Amino acid sequence: MKALFVAITLLTAVAASAQNSQPMPPPPSQGFGTMPPVSSGPQQQVRPEDNEFRRGRRATLVVVAREEVEERLARMEQLLGEAYEKSGRGNGGRNKLREAREEIEDLRDLLAEAPDVRSYNPRPMPAPQQPPMPPPAPVYQPIADAMLRSALKAMDREPFADDKMNVLEDVANNNYFLVSQLLQVLPQFQFSKDKLEAVRLMWSRVLDKQNGYQLYNAFQFSNDKAEVKRIISG
CATH class of the missing domain: 1.25.40 (Serine Threonine Protein Phosphatase 5, Tetratricopeptide repeat)
Incomplete structure (x- = not known):
């Protein structure tokens, strides 16, 4: 019983001390207030080039394969069309929209990684091999x-x-x-x-x-x- 009384007395003293103590001021470099809550979910990292795309500041000329860009654009057009048709039938429309977004991201990466036209210096194609020249026709002379x-x-x-x-x-x-x-x-x-x-x-x-x-x-x-x-x- 004596031990229980001592424990209660100590807890009471600690509680009173906490109520009477003043909060310590923050360091000079920090302001007053509480820290905003941190979201527990995964945060999406924003790449600098993404912001440049959104602001329309990527005016650098690059070299890309026209056929590949045309194929990807055609694919995106098809996916968006299918998404439009399936938008009212469950998750099928959302899946198509996600695939279209992935296509757009791949195309953006392709453009971002394309070489600058000012420094683009492709390896010259080897010149086609010319067929060997036929030997000259012999010149015949009459007898001296x-x-x-x-x-x-x-x-x-x-x-x-x-x-x-x-x-x-x-x-x-x-x-x-x-x-x-x-x-x-x-x-x-x-x-x-x-x-x-x-x-x-x-x-x-x-x-x-x-x-x-x-x-x-x-x-x-x-x-x-x-x-x-x-x-x-x-």
């Missing part, structure tokens, strides 16, 4: 006059037409001719058949085929002229 004279002398030393033709074949395999040069070779042969054979042998190596008509004068008979025409027309 000195070489032709040497070949004619070698033919002069041969008594038979077949041997002369062998010399001419060797020369023709490695050289080209003009019609005027071919006409210098024909007198090496006596008979028309050998001359016609020389024309057949050399014609594929003649450079100025447009002058082939000059060969007609080297033959006397019409049949030979007709054969010359067949050869140069083939």
Whole structure:
């Protein structure tokens, strides 16, 4: 009982002291009053760029992909249309509106992260590879006059037409001719058949085929002229 009395006496003294004590003034840097209540719910953080968007101060030119912006705008238009249709049918409309808001936020982030047009310097596209240039066409030159004279002398030393033709074949395999040069070779042969054979042998190596008509004068008979025409027309 004695212990209970002591406890009651102490509690009474503490209560009286609390009623008589004066509140301590706040520090000089703080004002009087009570602190406003702190909400227990989660607070949404406001980004500086959000305020800039709302105030209309983001006038920086940026580079964005036009196709992506158009696709997102079309998506938002679709979602808002669906939300309008479902606004009177439970939570479906609110869900669509939330999705539309998310699309708008994604689009805003896209614009915020787009590069400044003043510093936009995309990597240049590699130049298309050009097809290799074809090699230049070879330039053919007719046999030199000195070489032709040497070949004619070698033919002069041969008594038979077949041997002369062998010399001419060797020369023709490695050289080209003009019609005027071919006409210098024909007198090496006596008979028309050998001359016609020389024309057949050399014609594929003649450079100025447009002058082939000059060969007609080297033959006397019409049949030979007709054969010359067949050869140069083939």
